[in-house]
Amino acid sequence: MNIYAIGSGVTKFGELWGTSPRILAKKAFAEALDDAGIPKGRVEALFVGNMLSGILGGQEHLGALFAQELGLNAPAFKIEGACASGGLALHNAVNSVLSNQYQTVAVLGVEKMTDHKPEDVATALMGAGTDVERMSGATFPGLYAILARAHMAEYRTTEEELAGVSVKNHFHASLNPKAQFTLRVTVEQVMKSTLIADPLKLLDCSPISDGAAAVIITSRKPAKKSPKVVASAVATDTLGLAERESLTELAATKKAAKKAFTLAGVSPSDIDIAEVHDCFSIAETLALEDIGFYPKGRAAGAVARGEVTLGSKGLVVNTSGGLKACGHPVGATGVKQVAELIKQLTGKSGRRQVKGAKLGLAQNVGGSGATAVIHILKI
Amino acid sequence: MLGRTGRIVSWTIIRVPPGDFSYQAPYPVAIVKLAGGRKIIAQVVDCETEEIRFGLKVVTVVRRTSRPEVSEVIPYGIKVKPIF
Numbered sequence: 001m002n003i004y005a006i007g008s009g010v011t012k013f014g015e016l017w018g019t020s021p022r023i024l025a026k027k028a029f030a031e032a033l034d035d036a037g038i039p040k041g042r043v044e045a046l047f048v049g050n051m052l053s054g055i056l057g058g059q060e061h062l063g064a065l066f067a068q069e070l071g072l073n074a075p076a077f078k079i080e081g082a083c084a085s086g087g088l089a090l091h092n093a094v095n096s097v098l099s100n101q102y103q104t105v106a107v108l109g110v111e112k113m114t115d116h117k118p119e120d121v122a123t124a125l126m127g128a129g130t131d132v133e134r135m136s137g138a139t140f141p142g143l144y145a146i147l148a149r150a151h152m153a154e155y156r157t158t159e160e161e162l163a164g165v166s167v168k169n170h171f172h173a174s175l176n177p178k179a180q181f182t183l184r185v186t187v188e189q190v191m192k193s194t195l196i197a198d199p200l201k202l203l204d205c206s207p208i209s210d211g212a213a214a215v216i217i218t219s220r221k222p223a224k225k226s227p228k229v230v231a232s233a234v235a236t237d238t239l240g241l242a243e244r245e246s247l248t249e250l251a252a253t254k255k256a257a258k259k260a261f262t263l264a265g266v267s268p269s270d271i272d273i274a275e276v277h278d279c280f281s282i283a284e285t286l287a288l289e290d291i292g293f294y295p296k297g298r299a300a301g302a303v304a305r306g307e308v309t310l311g312s313k314g315l316v317v318n319t320s321g322g323l324k325a326c327g328h329p330v331g332a333t334g335v336k337q338v339a340e341l342i343k344q345l346t347g348k349s350g351r352r353q354v355k356g357a358k359l360g361l362a363q364n365v366g367g368s369g370a371t372a373v374i375h376i377l378k379i
Numbered sequence: 380m381l382g383r384t385g386r387i388v389s390w391t392i393i394r395v396p397p398g399d400f401s402y403q404a405p406y407p408v409a410i411v412k413l414a415g416g417r418k419i420i421a422q423v424v425d426c427e428t429e430e431i432r433f434g435l436k437v438v439t440v441v442r443r444t445s446r447p448e449v450s451e452v453i454p455y456g457i458k459v460k461p462i463f
Contacts, residue, residue: 119398126397135444135456136422137393137400138408145391146410153389153433198392242410242420247389 001263003097004226005217005377007036008339013211013327014180015114021053022069024212025110028332029070032106032214032339037223043216044102046076049089049109050331055124056116066108082128083279085109086334087234087364087373090215094232097219104218109335113208121208125330128367130240141205141280143241143368145197148282150247152199155297157285159199163190164304165281166203166324172310173321175352180209180327187304190281204281209327213336227345227360231263231376239370250369253290257363260374261292268292271315271376272357273344275337277365278322287363288317291374310352319344319352334364338375345379380439380457385413387435392428399445407431411459413439425460436462 009031011024033040046067054060063076081088086109093107113121126134129143151157167187173179185203193202217229235255238244244251261267268291276291278284288299288308293315302308308317320326320340323333341360343349357379364373390409393400400406407423409431423431424442437459444456 117398118395119401122395123397123399132456133420134397135454136408136420136458137396137403137406137444138420139393139395139397141395142391142393142408146389146408149391150389194394195392196395198394200391240420242418244418247410 001098001229003094003217003219003229004222005215005229005338005342006222006226007032007216008214008342009035010178010213010336010339011211012178013209013329016210017114019210021110021112024210025066025069025108028212028214029106029108032216036216038104040071042104043072043074043106045074045096045105046070046072047089047093047105047107048076048078049086049107049335050078050111051080051082051085052111052113052124052330055127056120057112081371082366083330084334084364084366084371084373085331086213086336087362087375088334088371090335090338090375091232091234091373093217094229097217103220104216107215107335108212109332110212111329111331112210113329114210118208133240139197140368141197141200144280144282145200146241147247147286148199151282151285154248157297157300159191160187161300161304162204162281162285163187164300165278165284166190168303168309169278169318169322169324172319172352173325176321176326179321179325180207181325200280206279206323206328209329211327211329211332213332213339215335215338215342225379227342227377227379229375230378231260231374233259233263233374235259235372237370239367241368249290249296250286250365250372252369252372253287253363253365256372256374257291260376264376266359266376271359271361273319273341273354273360274315274317274363275320275340276317276363278318278324279328283365284318284322291361291363310354316354319349319354334373337362337364338377341377345377381441383413383439384462385411385437387431387433387437388412388418390423390431402446409459411437422458423460424458430461438462
């Protein structure tokens with residue numbers, strides 16, 4: 001695929017009570033345009049990833065809203081796929097360029113969550129599950145906790161090993177000024193944090209966040225050295241957790257990853273950096289196994305030993321701080337992941353730069369694994 | 380769906396519930412494999428949370444699922460209770 005990712009922008013993630021979604025979108029887009037070094041008029045279409053604006057904010061029709069706000073007199077689309085909305089928006093943007101409908105398009109991921117009560121956000125997020133899951137009183141931490149317990153029983157994964165995911169991602173976030181949490185945490189602090197849905201504790205869980213991210217892609221030959229999008233793949237699974245064959249893997253991730261590696265003509269061992277969907281500590285563990293970086297049952301221990309922490313020789317995972325510590329404004333997350341890859345591959349990541357990174361992978365998950373999106377970028 | 384037996388294959392205790400369930404927390408939610416192989420997700424009732432374990436035998440029952448507003452219809456659904 002001759003598609004270049006020429007620019008990226010990410011706002012500060014966090015509790016941004018004084019900043020509206022319009023302002024967030026403008027900031028992310030302006031940074032991406034500036035990074036790309038192209039005039040705004042070059043952008044022919046806009047793809048917006050968002051999940052909760054309707055249920056929380058009463059605002060739908062985001063394509064037109066943000067096209068106006070960003071001053072783009074252009075076709076615009078809102079793409080929804082729960083927490084994979086951002087990745088799906090990019091996939092659709094890539095397809096639109098591949099089809100030659102457009103040459104240069106922008107992808108915007110945006111979410112505003114912290115203006116609402118946590119119970120209301122928990123209820124809204126359960127819109128990504130099934131009616132039966134909602135009727136059972138399940139929450140997303142609860143669904144991933146069920147996966148965690150099954151994984152712990154089958155592979156003897158421990159809570160301390162899972163805590164290692166949060167420790168690593170908080171460390172990475174401490175080097176990312178855009179992250180929601182720049183404080184470091186210890187295994188002991190994770191273990192002592194409040195239970196949310198047993199066995200998951202507060203510090204196993206990504207936060208509720210506000211934020212936006214933007215990426216610009218083009219089929220035109222860029223003026224400066226830019227990464228190519230060498231794979232964009234999507235897979236789906238049953239919407240509900242109970243209908244799945246296995247509770248110790250996300251089959252959609254496996255399927256999308258396999259497709260993406262075939263498209264890119266690379267294998268997991270070739271990847272230098274990965275941004276994976278660590279909405280909960282167990283989710284990063286599942287991701288690293290299901291993408292193929294580790295055999296089943298081996299990822300949590302490896303993360304806890306520091307194998308994928310900045311400074312290690314091989315693969316480094318979630319340099320942004322991941323969803324856990326960079327924050328998880330759901331619609332923005334999938335776009336932020338790819339923005340982080342672009343920054344890393346072009347050597348603009350400052351203190352968290354992975355030296356010589358050439359090949360990056362992003363994995364974005366919707367719901368409890370009903371949607372998985374994988375992108376691979378190469379410089 | 381009533382009176383079907385099965386076994387718990389994984390579970391959690393919900394401590395931070397959605398709004399409608401606030402008054403019930405903490406409560407257990409489990410994936411149950413029913414005889415015949417179909418799996419369902421349901422709240423576990425009529426037992427202490429410490430009694431829940433892998434392979435616990437349960438049966439499906441009908442229960443009120445959440446507390447409605449005065450003017451609303453009372454919602455009922457499927458839950459499971461242990462057979463000790």
